[in-house]
Amino acid sequence: MFGEVLLGSVRLAHALAAALWVGGTLAYALLPSDFDAKRSPAPDLRRYREALRIGIGVFVVSGALLAVERLGSAPLPPSYFAILIVKVALGIWMFAAARQIGSPRLSAERSAIWSRAEYRVLALGIVIYALAVALRSIYESVIRA
Numbered sequence: 001m002f003g004e005v006l007l008g009s010v011r012l013a014h015a016l017a018a019a020l021w022v023g024g025t026l027a028y029a030l031l032p033s034d035f036d037a038k039r040s041p042a043p044d045l046r047r048y049r050e051a052l053r054i055g056i057g058v059f060v061v062s063g064a065l066l067a068v069e070r071l072g073s074a075p076l077p078p079s080y081f082a083i084l085i086v087k088v089a090l091g092i093w094m095f096a097a098a099r100q101i102g103s104p105r106l107s108a109e110r111s112a113i114w115s116r117a118e119y120r121v122l123a124l125g126i127v128i129y130a131l132a133v134a135l136r137s138i139y140e141s142v143i144r145a
Contacts, residue, residue: 007069010062017059018132022125024048024055028101029118056095063091070139080138087131094124 028048067084070076100117 010065010069013058014062014066017055017062018125018129020051020055021059022122022129024052025098025101025118025121025125029116029122070135074139074142076142077138080135080142083131083134083138087128087135090124090128090131094121094128097121097124 097117097120101121
């Protein structure tokens with residue numbers, strides 16, 4: 001019983017951290033491109049960044065715990081491992097892209113959307129969510145069999 005409650009709490013923490021990450025990035029991406037926090041009475045982005053730092057820690061730790069729990073609970077097919085590796089790699093890329101948010105725009109020859117770090121992070125986050133759904137589907141089909 002306690003183990004199930006603890007596992008449920010880890011899943012909830014992971015889901016909330018992921019929602020903070022992708023949802024917060026969406027909110028940031030929707031700020032006008034000429035937004036200047038010094039001249040505008042817009043929301044305090046420092047508070048968001050601090051929450052995001054905490055969320056990233058929760059996201060990484062809870063993700064590792066959930067992966068260990070799933071990997072140890074059932075014999076999984078190679079496709080599960082392949083998708084999990086892609087998901088982790090994209091997550092690392094997403095964290096690297098997030099470090100560029102707020103920096104000067106990249107070169108003009110790139111497309112307008114992909115050149116903005118917040119849009120890359122948002123796109124990667126959506127793909128990672130989709131991969132999480134695929135992993136859950138594979139896992140559930142294995143445990144049902």
